Amino acid sequence: MINVALLGTCDTKLDELLFLREAIQENPNVAVTLIDVGRHETRHEAIDYPHAKLVQSYGNGQDVSELPRGEVIKTMASYATKLVKELFNRGDGTHIYGIISAGGSGGTSLTAAVMRDALPIGFPKMIVSTVASGDTGPIVEETDITLMYSVVDVAGLNQVLRTVLSNAGAAIAGMACSYASRRTASASVSKKRVGITMFGVTTPAVDAIRKHLESNYDVETYVFHATGHGGKAMERLVREGALDAVLDLTTTEVCDHLTGGVMSAGETRLQAAAKSGIPNVVSVGATDMSNFGPRNSVPERYRLRKLYEHNPVVTLMRTSEQEATEVGDFVAAQLRQHAQDPKMIEVWLPQGGISMIATPDGPFADAAADAAMFKAIKDGLAGSNIEIKEDTRDINDASFARDIAEALMDKLRRYSKYE
Template sequence: MSVVIVGTLDTKGEEIGFARDVLQAESVEVHVVDTSVMGDPEFEPDTTANEVADAAGTTLSHLRDDADRGEAIETMGEGAAAIVTRLHEAGRLDGVLGLGGSGNTSIATTAMRALPVGIPKVMVSTMASGDTEPYVGAKDVMMMYSVADIEGLNQLSRQVIANAALAMVGMITNEPDAEIAEKPTIGLTMFGVTTPCIQHAREKLEAMGYETIVFHATGTGGRAMEELIRQGTIDGVLDVTTTEWADELVGGVLSAGPERLDAAAQTGTPQVVSVGALDMVNFGPRDSVPGTFEGRKLHVHNPQVTLMRTNVDENAELGRILAEKLNAATGPTALYLPSHGVSMLDTEGEDFYDPEADAALFDALREHLNEGVELLELDTHINDEAFAEALVEKLDAYLREAGLAPGA
């Protein structure tokens, strides 16, 4: 078993050396990657800072003499990501451990995010008690707060670093005792306002012998699903809740980025897609909604979340975008439209009921979808059981045809 430690040996050599010693005492092989820029390492690493810079397509002397701190950190992160990827592909990496402040947290977690989900990733960081999304992204990075700064060894830092190292030992040297049955895996997307649909679909799929992974469509959820599709973890996609595209288009806070809906299309993964929660854009507290949206229809979901109804023009553009994404699919693809509303709030008597906006979305999809995408329209609401059952039946048919269904 081998653990890679990513860290700046010019400033954190003592602490990294201690982590290495803890791991080696547990009979774990250790490979230290030095990501220092300004100073010399306190001990000889297995991969030097020069080699990290070279892996990023530059030189350490350039980063020292010509780059600012931000560029240097970004570049060393790219190099570290390339190094750990090579080590993993060569079978020389079972887990990654990082130690540091904001700089090396950025570098080490960039490297961690380059690895597949499931590879243990532990980051001991002074930044772990704040907003960790920039470091974790859509990967299974474990952030551990260092409590005190990582500056010298003392009774506190030794205990925290040792705990992190021993946690890594436990992860790489143990398999779960519980029996894990291999089943075809379905990725589903859900929001609070599409929960009934997904709950019923999940129950149906699991009764049929599938395993399900539900992703909360909050930006990171969509990105995580896209990554797992590319990784080959997911065999079929029930992408009911494509709401993240509304945030990407309009400027909400829960965008999954412009690559959302690309992974299944490009990998040929069977997918059944719908338009769940495209009636809304997400913002924070009510006073965080940009002034440019004054006068728009808003719904205060809770003190931290304010929703804004998408309008006719936005829905027309969302329809065009979704059609473009689905038209690129290389595998079986169906799009289902619920004629009676796309979320809990989009039903008669609720705040976001707007048949004209929904019609703009549906019309754009009808206009722009190619014949290669099956378009099915049901006289139901998105949260009706009949709608969920139709989605499940179509996806199951695709997977059976591809030889991916349970028992195939």
């Protein structure tokens, strides 16, 4: 039997959760493990992990009923995360192959945290939510949670909600069965898995790198759009052991982190591959820019800066000389401080242009800013045993793309794990 975990606040959503449970079990090959993450204890024979058991076995036994709502969500999420990790790792018949929840904003926040923290990318995750049609970035973040809008509130069964929950139940059951069949397949991964970061202004380079690697080597490439969540997703896959090497061509998310742009991947960007010790070739693609929304959304302090409308919803701001120095300092510090094996890291500096629009005569051409960043990187990595390649070509030059791809393959061939 294939098990699916169903998370929910049974003190407020029991009828809806029981209906969803039955919808999932319409598939005769699927069973449900119902986990109560509510504030108060609820008694029902269908609940496999009641509130009290979750608090006693996976928490410290404290009474959460009087805590503020936000604290309840964080506390119950931490307890459920421990349980779900255990259910995922079990080798017996209670191992889970999918997870689903249904609820409002609070329940969505709680169960999304559990799914993000307890389960790897690729594991079936679904949330039926009242907030699934809004800004879903904080819910999904860098994971692959599937969201289904509930249309009506998850507050009393009616024809619309029954239809939505029935569809969701059938969907997660099918996803779990598919995942189980793939998980038990005997075929092993043979191709080396290479992560590459890309932005619109580095697309020609990434296309050339991808084609070169996949045409000449037993390699499968994973291209990540450097929009904040893209960088986080790549680094999550590195931590999960799902990538064998990284060609971090486009590190533009660092600019957004430092300037308050809308596509930051946070303060830990560049750490995962360095810490893992896997082959890691880094460049500075699109670090000539920070990203904002429509032109009228650019912060007042930046209104007089050099701006470029990439499209109606994305406005780019040229990195200043001071900001470029800060970007270089950040890149060097992250690599130097977190390198498990400095010889597996290499940094390429394309002096002919760091993006499609930063080449000579381009709208973001600024040789002084680029030189400041290059100097900060070189100074910051001096004596680190991390090799730096200074190249006169621009980042989208076809021969540059080929050579940086070969540099990664050279490290991958020398990586002891694959000798």
